Amino acid sequence: MVKIKELPDVELVQGSYACAGCGGILAVRMALKVLGPETVIVTTPSCLLGVTTFYPQLAFKVPCVNVTFPSTAAAVSGVVAGLKCRGKKGVRVVGLAGDGGTVDIGLQALSGAIERGDNFIFICYDNEAYMNTGVQRSGATPLGARTTTTPVGSVGRGEERPKKDMLGIVAAHNIPYAATASIGYPQDYLTKVQKAMQVEGPAYIQVLSPCPPGWGYPSELTVKLARLAVQTGQWPLAEYENGRLTVKEIAHRRPLRDYLAPQARFAHLPG
């Protein structure tokens, strides 16, 4: 179990151009506290790439390999093989992509890399739409959410399909370790990152990372909403380990309204 007080002081990502209150950059900052400086990031055109690696504002203190949108996990495989070849042991290779770069365009490459059994961690910071391009729906957009490609009108009622079961998909690869997490539950999240580091072979973590402009809420609510998503049963904290799926019990579920009401993307829903 990760102890928050024992996390290091050093900030391995700082000075990014992420929006105020960005859940994605918080997810990455937190993860790097556990991953540490012997980490190589592989990332893809997304909010994260745009806000951390656009010259002259390069915010990472660890190496970062940018690649095309569909290719995060394929480039990860290459970096893993290359570092092995160069005899660089103990360096963790971490693929970082948003939900679009993971569950949609990046899915084939991720499937290939998991199936090959390469030793890497893949973190999907899930903000439930294509935020970088202006809040278009992705396969991870939840049912009913308004996005710019699932607008609400006299006919349209927001996203018509439920969210893709990505954890089920990676679990079906018989992956050694996979989990969902939320930045609202940092100890749970970071313990999962630590477990992912200890696994030989691929590990996958999908961390809910609320987005103030994309979801339509005031920026101070980012962590609260990440917590409410779990407390209202909208975001299960699940773990797939040794072939078994476990889900954290939520003792006293809060009413769904508490989670939906502060978000403009659900404003059209009744009551």
Next chain:
Amino acid sequence: MRAYLNGNEAVAAAVRLARAEVVAAYPITPQSTIVEKIAEYIADGSMEADYIRVESEHAALAACYGSAVTGTRVFTATSSQGLAYMFEMLPYVSGCRVPMVMAVANRGLAAPWTIWADHQDAIACRDTGWIQLYVETAQEALDTCLQAYKIAAHPEVLTPVMVCLDGYVLSHTEEIVDVPDQEAVDRFLPPYRPEYSVDTQRPYVFGVGAGPDLYPAFKYYQQQAMLRAKEVIKEVDREFQAHFQRSYGGLVDPYYCHDAAVVLVVMGATAGTAREVVDYLRRQGEAVGLLRLRSFRPFPVEDLRAALTRARVVAVLDRDCSFGYEGVLATEIKAALAGLPVQPQVAGFIGGLGGRDISQEDLAGIFRHCLEAVRRQDRGEKQVINGDWQK
């Protein structure tokens, strides 16, 4: 060592000799036997490399890129649809100035479906910033792969290289190939050690974003590197000759161009047939010549001008078509010769698409057609030569 190898086996032999450390590839006809052979080498312990069995060509090139930035020598190979599928990664790799070598066993693009040779696949990637070298023989395929590693990693070039060999005609046709000794190759080609690589002690971002103030500067220097590559390709060819006593002329490979009234320009294996036809017509007293273009990118404007300046008619045989215009090479040769004080007429011919055989008769026909035009011009008949040959 002399061995009986086809073009694909020759490429695989070169990749082993170059001590490529990571190979990522996806099968596609007619490339597949290159990577099958490499897989065999790795399996039998004669090659020490990591073979990443990727799920697509797009992933193949992404994995090669990921490996290359860690400072490893990488290789991939593809053809046709596979090259089209990895298109997005092509300018990414060249833009990041990552040296690597890819063999392309040239094949036409669907539809209609075909598995046979033409140059449409690689030509369609003309503007992706890769160096493209076209070879004539299996021996040249081997030698060019070795040269390509040296060209790509040259500090003034830092640009990936495609080695293009005609599908089947070269990829699957055996010939006697001189396979150099490992020690000799090691003397020619030192290990790949870039100035910087993925290193937690000295972190870099590979492929930063750049705004309008900076993007053009990177592109300017990429263009400068490509232009500089013209000299480097020649240098490396000369150096190769010093080590292995074989040379391909660098950017262009002229044959009887010095006094030819009609010069045929081709790329790839067609040059072998064309040489025979030139010999035959020369014996009949016809002033014909051949120019094999070895480097399509960078485009050797100066060398082409020097070789073609005395020709009356330049016939260009394209195994590709820029639909709505003409063969790509024809356009480029016209542009290269524009502005010469005495400008040869350029006649474009498109042929050999989708593996259609280009026979000696076909090539002799092109030469005769152009020779006749020269004679008519000598009689004062001004005309544009019609080059609408479609075999």
Next chain:
Amino acid sequence: MLAEGDLRKGPNLATPCLSTTTGSWRLVRPVLDPGRCHNCLNCWLFCPEGCFTRGERIVSLNLDFCKGCGICVAECPRQALALVEEGSNDARLLER
């Protein structure tokens, strides 16, 4: 602008490289009431920009990168942090 030597080698550059801080984005800023801080580290943990420094008894703030998102205020269990308008004095905190 980058030197020619960097441009020649492609868009691969040493990181970190920060040309600006992001503090200027802020319209409001957090202020800390040291008397109320119990060093629970929620603010330190949840600040997306890493603006807090842990101390022996309380946290301290460096606003260079603070964008004024307000997460630290929302997550502080003891109301030790409050947002004030950028440029104002600490009035709101003192009134409470």
